[in-house]
Amino acid sequence: MLVIWSNHIPKSLRDLYEIHDFHHAAAILATEFKSEFDEVCDALSKFRLTEQDVTTSGGNESTIPKKFSELLRPNGWKETTLTAKMVVDNKEMSEDTHKIDYVKGRVAFDLEWNSKDQTFDRDLYAFRTFFEYDRISVAVLVTRSNDLDEWFDSLGKIADKHGEYRALKSKYGASTTHMGKLLPRLKAGRNGGCPVLVFGIKRTLIEPAI
Numbered sequence: 635m636l637v638i639w640s641n642h643i644p645k646s647l648r649d650l651y652e653i654h655d656f657h658h659a660a661a662i663l664a665t666e667f668k669s670e671f672d673e674v675c676d677a678l679s680k681f682r683l684t685e686q687d688v689t690t691s692g693g694n695e696s697t698i699p700k701k702f703s704e705l706l707r708p709n710g711w712k713e714t715t716l717t718a719k720m721v722v723d724n725k726e727m728s729e730d731t732h733k734i735d736y737v738k739g740r741v742a743f744d745l746e747w748n749s750k751d752q753t754f755d756r757d758l759y760a761f762r763t764f765f766e767y768d769r770i771s772v773a774v775l776v777t778r779s780n781d782l783d784e785w786f787d788s789l790g791k792i793a794d795k796h797g798e799y800r801a802l803k804s805k806y807g808a809s810t811t812h813m814g815k816l817l818p819r820l821k822a823g824r825n826g827g828c829p830v831l832v833f834g835i836k837r838t839l840i841e842p843a844i
Contacts, residue, residue, distance in 0.1 A: 688805075
């Protein structure tokens, strides 16, 4: 039996990604922001992962964020910054700036492929702040599923930027951004009241080598 939120997500995506829903995000996207959600689903449907994507050095500057930018930017998904100031008796006490990589209308989208896991705290706090200041209504976050770990193991060793060989899996270590680091943060409520729909990139998205 399907959980209720899954009825709002195309089966093709349910087969490709590990998906988690917080605060009814899928229902909100599908019913209130259908146009934006259709564009997100289209981008997720077209995205594929290759061995070259994971073996090339570069961390967050890899081809993976670039692939999502190529799919989303032409449709008007823009990097957006929010600056919030605390003023007491006409005196500015503090100022915080938050950035989300892709925003369209009232929908936010972010990707964390291989950053330090603390980056999730920044992302979730940004979602929370944008939501509380009524700039967005819902967010989508894409990261690595731990389903990929076995594949990383199978790829053996690669040369780093210094020409030294090391296990590929060490490049995608325990302290980097992956589903196992994200879900505890969401379950602890670090997104505040902001609804968040999470997609985890799995082995089902790997494109066979030519």
